[in-house]
Amino acid sequence: MIPNHLLILGPPNSGKLRIAKTIAQDYEAGEYEPDQSHSGIIIKTSVITKYYEMKLTIMIDEYLEKSHGANDKLAELSKWYEDFQSDDCEELREVIDGFIFTVNMASDSVEYIEMAMDVLATIRQSLGGHDWKGFICVVGSSPNDEPIDEDLVELIEDAAITSGFEFINLQSEGVNEYKEKQGKDRIKELIECHEWSNMDMLTDKPDRYEKSKLDKLESMTVGLLDEHKQDMELEEIFNKLSVSKQVISNLPPDKRESYANKVLEEIIDFI
Secondary structure, eight states: OOOEEEEEEESTTSSHHHHHHHHOTTOOOOOOOTTOOOTTEEEEEEEEOSSEEEEEEEEEEEOOOOOSSHHHHHHHHHHHHHHHTSGGGHHHHHHEEEEEEEEETTTSOHHHHHHHHHHHHHHHHHTTGGGOOOEEEEEEEOGGGOOOOHHHHHHHHHHHHHTTOEEEETTOOSBOTTSOBOHHHHHHHHHHHSOOSSOEEOTTOHHHHHHHHHHHHHHHHHHHHOTTSOHHHHHHHHHHHHHHHHHHHTSOHHHHHHHHHHHHHHHHHTO
């Protein structure tokens, strides 16, 4: 089976390995010193759902952090991008299906993160822009899960959403007020819901997969027309759509339909 490829990029101590372990639960990482680079780590794993299975290669890369200054850190990220968009990395760009950008919420300033989102937007363009079928999301964490001020988290989330990227707080757990999964559970959900380039439908499951989605869509329609349907179920769906609409409003016009379809897929798959 041809593997799919996910790239995780970020500065040191920004949760890259923790994210990889969340996705590849069979991965047994060795001990790494605090100042040891994670660049070049490659993890091969499998993802199996009730409908499909696939091979996934997780690639971890890291750009140096020579200074805590926003401009210096941005310069290192920009240098990484210059290498990434070169001819030498053309084959790498062609196989990437997903891209996770990590930030250290305890040390990365909002100013730096806002500027980094602009670089991330250019990275999206280098991957194919509106025609690229992959996903990019921003994941925030802190070393040793030290608490982060909620107002700061909101500012970081706003910076990502304004640029058209989903933000996931790795420290969050359970579901939010909109009944959406958070933290590690959301990362797992994101991986499982994405339509990867190479997926093997399980025996006897392709038709059942499509039929299940159609049945759920019909059930949703009936629920919307049924006056006696519990208000809470309807509210959860509307809240999910409301948050997604905010993200869509910040995306380029040609990218909106693709994102909207992914949202509907998630709603249908996890009802």
